[in-house]
Amino acid sequence: MSKVIAGATMSLDGFIAGPGESGFDLLFQWYGNGDVEIPSDSPNVPASRVSAASAELVQAEYAGIGALVVGRHLYDMTKAWGGRHPLGVTTVVLTHQRPADRPEDDENFVFVTEGIEAAVAKARELAGGKNVVVNGGQMARQCLEAGLLDEVGVELVPVVLGAGKPLFAELSGAPVQFEGPHTVVQGTGVTHLRYRVKK
Amino acid sequence: MSKVIAGATMSLDGFIAGPGESGFDLLFQWYGNGDVEIPSDSPNVPASRVSAASAELVQAEYAGIGALVVGRHLYDMTKAWGGRHPLGVTTVVLTHQRPADRPEDDENFVFVTEGIEAAVAKARELAGGKNVVVNGGQMARQCLEAGLLDEVGVELVPVVLGAGKPLFAELSGAPVQFEGPHTVVQGTGVTHLRYRVKK
Known part of the structure; x- marks a missing residue:
């Protein structure tokens, strides 16, 4: 069945961005430190080159x-x-x-203004039975709070940022326990952890 | 050679204690959810019972x-x-x-007032070639800042606390990158991660 999965690259101290949107060079090193090329469909984002272990996991995902x-x-x-x-x-x-510069929805972007439930419902419809991935700390938090989240995927990197944006920023209802991780894969400069949300 | 190692059980969002010293029941579940008994020398702390995978790692450590x-x-x-x-x-x-209630140093406790370097030096002397483990977020931070730290051991548990005490609270000189993890062991309800500090 289609799952809703929050995914994020996170520092060892729990931040998905450092102070003032800094730290991305450190957080995303694992996207460029390997031998396996993963193509990009974005004209602005180059193909990534990840370790074989990371590639095996993320390509399947x-x-x-x-x-x-x-x-x-x-x-x-x-x-x-x-x-x-x-x-x-x-x-x-x-x-x-x-x-204002994108009046029409198309195959690249669809805009939803009615809240997280509507956004996830729209994505589920578009996904055609495949999984929906949610990115960004606020989106992950809103999905978790609304009971929409099935799994959390964390790419944990060995850097301490000291401050910044937490993965689940200002989560209401904390503490929240997850199950797992059911998957632990060690890549180069990144530990891939996959958790299930208790329902 | 003797190493200085900071060790901590940490929530998935990077806290070693929740708000107001809460969350320890959730953080330390892994000390009681397994079959292998690890004795305690403390009259106040019961023996722990950890999973076989956790036991194999921590007993050696x-x-x-x-x-x-x-x-x-x-x-x-x-x-x-x-x-x-x-x-x-x-x-x-x-x-x-x-x-005031412990005027003399003994084999249980030695008190140092001259700062982190003196504390670590004293512990190294007492350790007789074995490793020194540093516990508590402020101690870990001070050791890292003073260049005294060789390794960091994180027991990552699948709970989001939302707020609390960070592992490296108010670290100056962030961001700091570690090497590894060189060891990843999945226990029950805990992922043991071992990093080296770049020198």
Whole structure:
């Protein structure tokens, strides 16, 4: 069955971005430190080169993804990945207001203004039975709070950022326990951990 | 050669204690969810029962520990573990002032007031070639900042606490990169990760 999965690369001290949107060079080193090329569908994002261990895991996971849900912040920060997400699937953007420069939904981006439930429902519909991946700390938090989340995938990297954006920023209802990890894969400069959300 | 190792059980969002010293029941579940008994030398702390995978790792590590360094906060919070640390080695307590109820150093506790370098030096001397383990977020931070730390051991547990005490609280000089993990062991409800500090 289609799952809703929050995914994030995180520092050892729990941050998905350092202070003032810093630290991405350190967080995302694992996307460039290996020998296996993973193509990108984005005109702005180069192909990644990851370790064999990372590639074996993420290629299988990527093949199972049918649609993405991201927040407007990530969409803006990446400049819409130049027009298409690297994973080459339709990206549902949760936003208060549609961007003026993209009046029409298309196969690259669909905009939802009615909240996280509507965004995930739209992504499920677009995913056609495949999984929905949710990116960004606020989106992960909202999905978890709304009971929509099935799994959490953390790419844990050996850097201490000291401050920044937590993976589940200002989560209400903490503490929350997960099950697992059911999968632990050690890549080069990254530990891939996969947890299930208790329902 | 003798190593200085910071060790901590940490939530998935990077906290070694929840708000108001909460969350220890969740953080330390892995000490009680297994079949292998690990004895305690403390009159106040019961033997732990950990999974076979956790036991294989930590028993080997415990055998290599010659002395501990803790902060006064941990010493007070645990009420001196009832008189002796569970691991049964001399515990060096870094403090501004010696506790009035323990005028003499003994084989259980040695008090150091001259700062982290002096505390670690004393522990190295007591350890007789074995490793020194440093517990508590402030101690870990001070050791890392002073360049005294060789390794970091994190017992990562699948709980999100949302807030609390970070492993390396208010670290100056962040970001800091580690090497590894060179060891990843999945126990029941805990992922043991071992990193080296870049020197």
